[in-house]
Amino acid sequence: QSALTQPASVSGSPGQSITISCTGTSSDVGRYNYVSWYQQHPGKAPKLMIYEVSNRPSGVSNRFSGSKSGNTASLTISGLQAEDEADYYCSSYASSSTVVFGGGTKLTVL
Amino acid sequence: EVQLVESGGGLVQPGGSLRLSCAASGFTFSSYWMHWVRQAPGKGLVWVSRINSDGSSTSYADSVKGRFTISRDNAKNTLYLQMNSLRAEDTAVYYCARDLAVAGRGYFDLWGRGTLVTVSS
Numbered sequence: 001q002s003a004l005t006q007p008a009s010v011s012g013s014p015g016q017s018i019t020i021s022c023t024g025t026s027s028d029v030g031r032y033n034y035v036s037w038y039q040q041h042p043g044k045a046p047k048l049m050i051y052e053v054s055n056r057p058s059g060v061s062n063r064f065s066g067s068k069s070g071n072t073a074s075l076t077i078s079g080l081q082a083e084d085e086a087d088y089y090c091s092s093y094a095s096s097s098t099v100v101f102g103g104g105t106k107l108t109v110l
Numbered sequence: 111e112v113q114l115v116e117s118g119g120g121l122v123q124p125g126g127s128l129r130l131s132c133a134a135s136g137f138t139f140s141s142y143w144m145h146w147v148r149q150a151p152g153k154g155l156v157w158v159s160r161i162n163s164d165g166s167s168t169s170y171a172d173s174v175k176g177r178f179t180i181s182r183d184n185a186k187n188t189l190y191l192q193m194n195s196l197r198a199e200d201t202a203v204y205y206c207a208r209d210l211a212v213a214g215r216g217y218f219d220l221w222g223r224g225t226l227v228t229v230s231s
Contacts, residue, residue, distance in 0.1 A: 001172050003154070034215040038155070045224060046147075046155065051210060051217035089155050091216055097160065097169040099145070099216035104154040 004029065004090055004102035011108040017078040020105045022090030023071055028100055030071035034093035037066055037075045040104075041086045049088075050075060077107075085109040112136035112220065114206050119225030126196050126229070132189040132206030132222055140164070140184035143214035146191050148202035149224075158204070159191065160214055174200075196229045203227075 005023040012018040022029065022037075029035060035053045038046040048057050050066035053073065063078045073092070077084055090102040118130040132144070146158040159170045159180040168180050179192040189206050203226050207218035 003156075032215075034211075034217075036217050038218070040155075045205060045221035046218070047221075048210070048217060048219045051219075052215070057210070057219060087154075091155075091157070091218075093216045097167075097214065098171065099157040099160070101147075101155045101157055 001094065001098060001100055004092060004100055006088075006090060006102040006105045008103070009106045009108065011110055012080045013110045014080050014082065016080050017076060018080060018107065019077075020075045020088055020090075020107070022073040022075070022092075022102045024073075024092055024100070025071055028092040028094040029068065029073050031095075032093045033068065035066070035068060035073040036091050037064075037073075038089045038091070039084075039086045040089065046089065080109055082109050114208065114220055114222035116204065116206055116222040116225040119204065119227045121228045121230065122196055123231050124197060124229055127192070127194045128196065128227060130191040130193065130204055130206075130225060130227070132191075134187045134189065134208075137208075137220075139182075139187040143209040143211070144180075144182060144189045145207045145209060145214075145216070145218060146180060146189075147205045147207055147218065147221075148200075149205070150199075150202040153202075156202075157216070160209070160216075161189070162214060193227070196227075198229050201227060201229045
C-alpha cells in the first residue's frame with residue numbers, strides 16, 4: 001500500500017493550463033480504471049473532481065479533465081482561475097479492495 | 111440536507127481507545143459503501159478503511175489492521191470506527207466519506223467535516 005507519486009507543487013498563470021501527474025504501479029493505477037481526483041482548500045474537506053479516470057461529477061467545471069496511460073494518471077485544468085488554487089490528490093482502487101492516495105500537489109495560481 | 115457529521119474525536123493517551131461515529135442524513139445510507147480517510151496535520155490524505163453497504167465486508171490499510179474496526183448500523187444511519195492501541199502517528203483529522211460507486215471503487219463524493227483525534231501523553 002505505497003502512496004501514489006505526485007509532484008509536490010505546480011503553478012500556472014490565470015488562463016493557462018496545467019497538468020498534475022499521478023504515478024502508481026501495475027497493482028493500482030495500471031491495473032484498474034478506478035482513479036479519482038480531489039480538490040482540497042485549506043481547512044476544508046476534499047471535493048471529488050474526477051472519478052473513473054475521466055468522469056466529472058455533476059457541478060464540476062468542464063475545465064477539469066482526467067486521463068490515464070499505463071501506470072500514470074493525469075489531471076488537467078484548463079483556463080486556470082484564482083479559485084483553482086488548492087491541494088489536489090489522486091487516488092486509485094488497489095488490490096484487496098483497498099484504496100491508495102497520492103501525496104498531494106499544491107497548485108499555485110500566479 | 112445530504113450530509114455526514116463525524117463525532118467522537120479528542121485527546122487520548124498512547125495505547126488508549128476511541129470510537130468515532132459518522133451520522134448520515136439526507137440519503138439512503140444503507141445503499142452505500144462507506145470509508146474512513148484520515149489526514150495528519152499538514153499532511154496528505156490517507157485511506158483507512160471501508161465497509162460495504164450491508165456491513166458484511168470490510169478492508170483496512172496495513173497501518174491500522176488489527177487495531178481499528180469499522181462497522182455500521184443501517185437502522186441508525188451511522189458509521190463507526192473503533193480505534194484501539196492508538197499511537198502518536200494516528201493523530202489526524204478523521205473523515206468519513208461516501209462511495210459513489212456501487213461496488214466501492216473509492217470515489218468519495220460526499221465527505222464530512224472531520225473529527226480531530228490527538229494521541230499524546
